[in-house]
Amino acid sequence: MAPILQLVDIAKRYGGVRALEHAKLDVEPGRIHALLGENGAGKSTLIKVMTGIVQPDAGRILLGGTERRFAHPSEAVAAGIACIFQELSLMPSLSVADNICITDPPRRFGLVDRRAQRRIAEEALARVGAHDIHPLAPVDSLTLSRRQMVEIAKALARDPKVLILDEATSALTAADVQKVFALLKRLRAQGLAIVYISHRMAEITELADDCSVFRNGSHVATFAAGTRSDAQIVEMMIGRDIQHAYPPKPAPGPERAARRPALETRGLSWNGCLHDVDLAVRPGEIVGLGGLDGQGQRELFLALFGVLRGTRGEVLVDGAPVAVRSPKHAKDGRVGIALVPEDRKTDGLMLPMSVNDNLGFASLARVSRGGVVSRGRERRAIAEMVQRLRIKVSDVEVPVGTLSGGNQQKVVIGKWLLNAPRVLLLSDPTRGIDVGTKQEIHVLLRNLAHEGAAILLYSTDYAELIGCCDRVAVFLDGRIVRWLEGAALTEHALVASALALEGAAPPSPHAEAA
Amino acid sequence: MLSDRHYHLREHRATIGAAAMFFVVFALYIAKHPAGWTIPVITTAANKGVLLAIVAMAQTLVVLTGGIDLSVGMVFVLANCLASHLVVGSPLQAVGGMACVLVAGALCGLVNGVVIVRGRLQPIITTLATGIVFFGLSLGLRPVPGGDVQADVADALTGTVPGGVPAMLVVLLVVVAAIWVPFRRSVTGRAALAIGSSEAASYMSGVAIARTRIVTYMLSSLLAAIGGLMLTFVTYSGEASASIGGVYTLNSIAAVVIGGAVLSGGAGSAIGSIFGAFLLRTIGDLLFVFDLDPLWQPLFQGVILLAAVSLGGVRLLRMTDRLELYR
Numbered sequence: 001m002a003p004i005l006q007l008v009d010i011a012k013r014y015g016g017v018r019a020l021e022h023a024k025l026d027v028e029p030g031r032i033h034a035l036l037g038e039n040g041a042g043k044s045t046l047i048k049v050m051t052g053i054v055q056p057d058a059g060r061i062l063l064g065g066t067e068r069r070f071a072h073p074s075e076a077v078a079a080g081i082a083c084i085f086q087e088l089s090l091m092p093s094l095s096v097a098d099n100i101c102i103t104d105p106p107r108r109f110g111l112v113d114r115r116a117q118r119r120i121a122e123e124a125l126a127r128v129g130a131h132d133i134h135p136l137a138p139v140d141s142l143t144l145s146r147r148q149m150v151e152i153a154k155a156l157a158r159d160p161k162v163l164i165l166d167e168a169t170s171a172l173t174a175a176d177v178q179k180v181f182a183l184l185k186r187l188r189a190q191g192l193a194i195v196y197i198s199h200r201m202a203e204i205t206e207l208a209d210d211c212s213v214f215r216n217g218s219h220v221a222t223f224a225a226g227t228r229s230d231a232q233i234v235e236m237m238i239g240r241d242i243q244h245a246y247p248p249k250p251a252p253g254p255e256r257a258a259r260r261p262a263l264e265t266r267g268l269s270w271n272g273c274l275h276d277v278d279l280a281v282r283p284g285e286i287v288g289l290g291g292l293d294g295q296g297q298r299e300l301f302l303a304l305f306g307v308l309r310g311t312r313g314e315v316l317v318d319g320a321p322v323a324v325r326s327p328k329h330a331k332d333g334r335v336g337i338a339l340v341p342e343d344r345k346t347d348g349l350m351l352p353m354s355v356n357d358n359l360g361f362a363s364l365a366r367v368s369r370g371g372v373v374s375r376g377r378e379r380r381a382i383a384e385m386v387q388r389l390r391i392k393v394s395d396v397e398v399p400v401g402t403l404s405g406g407n408q409q410k411v412v413i414g415k416w417l418l419n420a421p422r423v424l425l426l427s428d429p430t431r432g433i434d435v436g437t438k439q440e441i442h443v444l445l446r447n448l449a450h451e452g453a454a455i456l457l458y459s460t461d462y463a464e465l466i467g468c469c470d471r472v473a474v475f476l477d478g479r480i481v482r483w484l485e486g487a488a489l490t491e492h493a494l495v496a497s498a499l500a501l502e503g504a505a506p507p508s509p510h511a512e513a514a
Numbered sequence: 515m516l517s518d519r520h521y522h523l524r525e526h527r528a529t530i531g532a533a534a535m536f537f538v539v540f541a542l543y544i545a546k547h548p549a550g551w552t553i554p555v556i557t558t559a560a561n562k563g564v565l566l567a568i569v570a571m572a573q574t575l576v577v578l579t580g581g582i583d584l585s586v587g588m589v590f591v592l593a594n595c596l597a598s599h600l601v602v603g604s605p606l607q608a609v610g611g612m613a614c615v616l617v618a619g620a621l622c623g624l625v626n627g628v629v630i631v632r633g634r635l636q637p638i639i640t641t642l643a644t645g646i647v648f649f650g651l652s653l654g655l656r657p658v659p660g661g662d663v664q665a666d667v668a669d670a671l672t673g674t675v676p677g678g679v680p681a682m683l684v685v686l687l688v689v690v691a692a693i694w695v696p697f698r699r700s701v702t703g704r705a706a707l708a709i710g711s712s713e714a715a716s717y718m719s720g721v722a723i724a725r726t727r728i729v730t731y732m733l734s735s736l737l738a739a740i741g742g743l744m745l746t747f748v749t750y751s752g753e754a755s756a757s758i759g760g761v762y763t764l765n766s767i768a769a770v771v772i773g774g775a776v777l778s779g780g781a782g783s784a785i786g787s788i789f790g791a792f793l794l795r796t797i798g799d800l801l802f803v804f805d806l807d808p809l810w811q812p813l814f815q816g817v818i819l820l821a822a823v824s825l826g827g828v829r830l831l832r833m834t835d836r837l838e839l840y841r
Contacts, residue, residue, distance in 0.1 A: 053718070074720030089718035091711035093780035094704075095521070102708055103720045111699040136521035154719075271834050302837065309834040326836075347837070 002065070004029050004193045005050070005081070005162050010059035012045055012217075019045040020056070020217045025195075027162060032184065032194040034204045034225070037214035037237055041434075043197055046214070047166055050195075051083045052076035064161075077103055082160035084151050084168040092140035097121035099139055100154045124153040129179040145173045145294065152180060156187075163187065164195040167432055169203060170460075174292050174499075181207060200461075201230055213237055234435060246467030247446040250284075252486070259283055260319050262454035263304070263337070263423045268313035273299045274478045276313070281423065281454040286445060288469030289458040291498045296478035297458040298342060301425045304456075305339040306330045317423070331362055331419055338362070338416035340409075342427040348412040351401035355393050356382055358400045358411050363418040385414040390440065406437030413441070417448075424448065425456045430464060442468055462494045474498055528774020529786035535772075535822065536793040543796050546803040553678045559799070560680035561672055561748050565741055567686060567791040569762050570769035571694060571784040572737035575730050577770050578703075580710035580779025581630070581637035583731065585645035586738040587763030588652070589622045591754060593742025595652040598661025598752025601743070608664035612743060619739020620732050622648055627728030645759070652754035659753035668747040682744065686788070689740060694784040697733060706730050710779020769794055772822045793822070 003026040012020040020042045027033050035043045048054040049061070052070030061068050063079055070076040076083075090099050097118050106116035121135040130149040139147055148171045155163060165184075169177050184194060184207060198204055204211065208225040213236045220236050228236075250256075261280035268277040274296050281287045289297040303311045306324035314321055317335055324330045330337040341347035349358050359382045360367070367377040382396060389410045393403060400411055409429055416424065426445070430438045445468060449455055459465050465472050471485040474497040482497040484490075523530075540559075549555050569586050576583040593615050600611030622644070630640050671681050697703040705726040708716040716723060741762075746752060766787075773790035775782020797818045801811050833839060 072720070073718055074722070077720045085718060089715040091708045091715050091719075091780065093711040093776070094707060095525075098704060098708075102704065102716070105701055105704060107701070111696060112701060112704055114699075134521065136518055136525075138521075138524075302835065307836045309836060 003027055003062075004064055006060075006062040007046065007050065008060045008062065010046065010049055010056045010061075012049065012054060012056050018217050020049070022218055023059070023214070024219050025212055026222075027193045027195055028210075029161075029193045030188055030191045031209040032188055032196050032207050033210045033212065034208035035195060035197045035212055035214065036204070036233060037220075041214040041237070042217035043214055044166070045217070047083060047164055047195075047197070050076065050162075050164065051081055074103070077158060080159070080161035081164070082155040082158050082162070083164040083166065084148075084155045085166055090139045090147055090151060090154070093138060095136050095138055096125070096133055096142075096150050097135040099150060100124050100135075100157050102154075103158060120157055121153075124157040125150075127156055128153045128183055130176075143294070144171045145176050148172050149176055149180075152183075160192070162193045162195065164197075166197045169198060169200070170431055173294055177203075201233070205230075237435060247443045249446075249470060250450075252470060256282060256284055261316070262318060263456070264316040264319075265300075265304070266314040266316070268300070268303060268311060268315065270299060270303050270308050270311045272478070274303060274311075277478075277480055279473055279480065281456055283422070283452045283454050284449050285471070286449050286455040286457055286469050288465040288472035289456060289475060290462070290465050290472045290484070290494050291475035291481075293460055295475040295498075297475050298427060299478070300475075301339055301341075301427055301456070301458065304330070304337060304423075304425060331416075331421070336420070336422040338419060338421035338424050340412050340416060340424070340426040340429050342431075344405075344408055344412050348415075349400050349408060352399050354397045355386075355391070355400050355403070355411055356396040359385060359396070359415050359418060362415045366419065381418055385418055389414050389417075389444065404434075406433045409433055409441070410437070413444070421453065423454045423456070425458075427458050428460055429457070431460065438464075462491050465489075465494060466491060476500055526783070528781075529783045529789065531825070532773045532786045532789040532793065536789045536796065539793060539796045539800065543800055543803055546800075548803075553674060556678075557672075557674055557680040557682075559795070560682045562799075563792045563795045564680075564682040564686045565745055565748065566762065566765055566769060566795055567788040568689060568741035568744065569738055569766045570773070570787040570791040571689070572734040572741065573763075573766035573770050574773070574775055574782055574784045574787040575697065575706065575734045575737070576637065577767075577775050577777060578710050578779060578782055579706045579727060579730050580713070581727075581731075582767070582777070583626065583641045583734050584638060584763055585622065585626060585641040585648055586734065586766055587759035587761070588645035588648040589619055589735045589738035590742040590745065590762050591756075591759040592622065592648045592652045592655075593619050593739035594745045594749075595655040595661075595752040595754050597743050597746040598663060599655060601663050601667070601746060603664065605664060605666055608667050611664075612667075615743050616736060616739050619742070620736045622739070623732035623735025624728065626735065627731030630731065631724045631727050645763070649754065649756060649759060656752045656754045659751060659755075661752040663746045663750050665750070668750060671744070671747050685744065689737070690784070690788075693733060693737060698784075702726050702729050707780055710776075710781075712780070765791070765794055768819055772819070794819070 005027040007023060007025040010020050010023040023042060023046055025046065037043050045054065049056045052073045052075050068079060091102065100121045101117045106113045106120060118135050125131065125133050125135065128149055130153060133142065133146055133150060139150060142150065148168065152168065169180060172180065188194060196207055210222060211225050212222040213220040213233065215237060259282040262283050264280040265277050269275050277300060279287065291297065299308065302308050304315060304324065306326045306329050315324065322335055324335060324337065329335060345351060360378050364373055367374050367381060386393065386396060391407050391410045391414065393407065400408060413429065430441055445455055445457065457469060466489055471483060472489055472494065473480045474482040474484065474494065476498065481500065484493050544551050547555055569590055572586045573583055596618055597611065597615045600614050601608045602611065626641055626644055629635060630637050671685060673681050675681050675684055705721045708721050709723055709726060713723065769790035770782065770787045771777065772793055773783065773786030775787060797815055798811065801808065801814060
């Protein structure tokens with residue numbers, strides 16, 4: 001079939017940096033086309049070109065065979081190109097219905113027709129299978145996963161010819177992911193052209209008909225899905241072989257088990273989101289938190305970091321009970337807990353401030369005397385950290401927001417490492433990060449554990465939990481439903497216990513032996 | 515699933531709260547007033563209250579977009595000075611003069627909007643500067659207080675309509691019906707809220723940001739000019755007073771906050787601001803009926819304002835996830 005959207009020889013430079021060169025893409029109706037590539041490969045820029053957010057320096061955009069130029073996002077929307085962004089494009093204080101109809105609300109006598117609008121919103125929500133969302137609910141009263149469903153409904157309400165999903169599933173719960181997948185397959189059958197971007201290979205295997213790989217702003221290859229192995233695809237993406245994806249784990253010995261836990265919780269509960277959580281992390285250990293997204297893992301971290309009010313139960317640091325009152329207290333030398341938060345852009349970084357300032361924030365007390373920061377000591381410490389984490393930055397004075405996602409995440413981690421924490425909590429640190437940086441973070445975590453840090457790692461990527469963690473606690477409904485370790489730590493076991501499937505009940509030692 | 519009524523109630527919660535506070539305080543005022551519920555008392559209260567209410571509405575529109583308009587008080591004064599020259603002569607001439615005043619007001623807003631949008635400047639500093647310009651124009655028009663206004667129109671609009679209802683309240687209702695209701699339900703009004711809620715998301719959704727901004731500032735100044743026109747009818751003269759302009763600007767912001775609008779934009783209602791303005795006015799008058807020394811008035815008013823604004827912070831006490839405080 002003839003492509004509905006064609007990009008030919010697109011080039012785009014930001015200042016002196018090449019974002020795209022000779023980029024090309026053909027999108028056909030009735031097919032799902034996956035874009036693959038590391039962060040910084042040019043996928044995001046390509047989408048911005050397609051949706052009129054940035055203007056290409058060279059090249060042509062053909063929609064249905066005719067050349068088009070989109071000077072503004074509204075022109076691309078009017079032409080039938082809808083994009084679901086990784087960063088939500090919803091107005092938080094407006095209602096779901098207002099949001100869905102924001103671009104072109106139904107009108108009567110020049111005024112917004114609320115009844116018609118509500119009908120449109122209800123239909124759009126029903127189409128994505130989100131019947132449970134009330135059209136009048138303000139968006140900021142919804143959870144992240146529900147908001148993403150609204151985002152998808154909003155894009156579909158415009159009746160697009162081309163639908164672009166940029167990491168649209170990364171915020172969804174597993175149940176919603178299945179709904180979205182079913183919907184995408186239905187839309188494909190109806191003849192919609194879909195461009196799909198995801199870092200999760202499993203999703204691409206399940207959905208894609210065609211795949212295009214990008215590297216360094218250029219198109220590398222396009223092929224029918226299923227004709228290349230995962231290893232081949234990854235190789236195309238990064239241009240090097242990645243065999244040893246995860247650093248080796250040290251053998252668990254009685255010596256480690258005998259160490260006093262750096263962090264221990266006893267019966268930790270909060271507000272209906274956490275119930276009697278008991279866990280212990282010893283120095284040198286990486287303990288994973290598994291389970292579906294939103295089962296209390298985030299709340300556990302916030303509770304340990306002193307963000308939540310009204311927690312019950314006990315927290316022990318190095319064997320001594322502590323009531324952590326605030327993040328300021330948590331980072332104090334006597335407690336020494338650090339949290340790398342889930343959302344690096346809002347909770348982890350001050351985006352307009354420099355790399356230097358962002359790295360320095362958590363540890364200013366270490367490099368200052370009497371409230372005065374010693375610039376020299378700060379600079380030395382930061383230069384060392386930039387080198388240690390291999391943060392790719394030409395000058396530490398550039399705003400951290402200009403860095404790629406992977407390098408931004410390194411800055412967040414580096415910020416806390418400068419404070420030399422004894423307990424490190426990481427909330428999905430590799431979400432939306434390219435393969436190369438992911439691997440570097442995995443090696444870093446293992447090295448930190450080796451140096452004596454106690455690490456709690458929450459990840460939505462099961463392979464990462466299996467590859468990185470010594471033990472994994474599977475969460476369901478705010479409780480730890482199962483511990484997995486050693487040979488029992490498999491993808492099957494993780495998925496089964498996360499969904500509380502048959503055979504996932506806590507096994508007795510006898511069952512384990514059999 | 516929660517019912518529709520729940521969400522409607524939630525949307526108007528702040529407005530209902532401001533209205534309730536006003537009715538309680540006003541009842542107290544009337545109860546203590548020596549003359550009580552009589553037409554002169556009500557009319558005087560309405561005339562004072564409506565002036566601030568209209569300026570507060572002007573401020574609300576801009577606050578919804580996440581901006582602020584420090585020039586509303588000065589546009590109010592400029593319209594007053596202009597009206598004291600133009601709204602004279604025969605009733606027909608007066609009506610023509612009124613139209614001129616309103617057009618001049620809208621032009622002030624056009625200047626604000628264009629400078630902010632095209633110059634990509636902060637609303638707070640832009641309107642501070644244009645406000646001073648508008649005040650300069652007012653001084654040029656009225657170096658000393660004076661002038662006149664068409665008495666028939668003035669008496670008709672500041673008196674009472676049959677039934678004892680203050681005419682100013684009718685004017686306010688007409689202004690709400692002619693400007694606020696269509697604005698709130700138009701695509702522009704929707705876009706204004708969207709911009710205040712998240713400008714980046716609005717841009718990505720293809721909302722006409724520049725046009726919406728400019729129209730909003732124009733409507734805001736138009737409202738302020740309507741207020742200034744009404745001031746002329748109440749005082750029968752024009753006065754280029756910096757203190758009147760300043761007081762109305764600051765009180766309009768206070769009224770907007772009491773009325774439940776969020777200063778960072780995205781949520782709020784002009785109806786809430788109207789009750790906020792009424793409440794502020796009544797608090798000022800409360801001192802007289804309680805026979806307190808007028809010297810205490812600013813202190814008293816400030817404390818009440820602080821208390822009223824704090825009510826909005828009560829929900830924060832229930833928050834158990836401290837991170838929510840910063841979102």
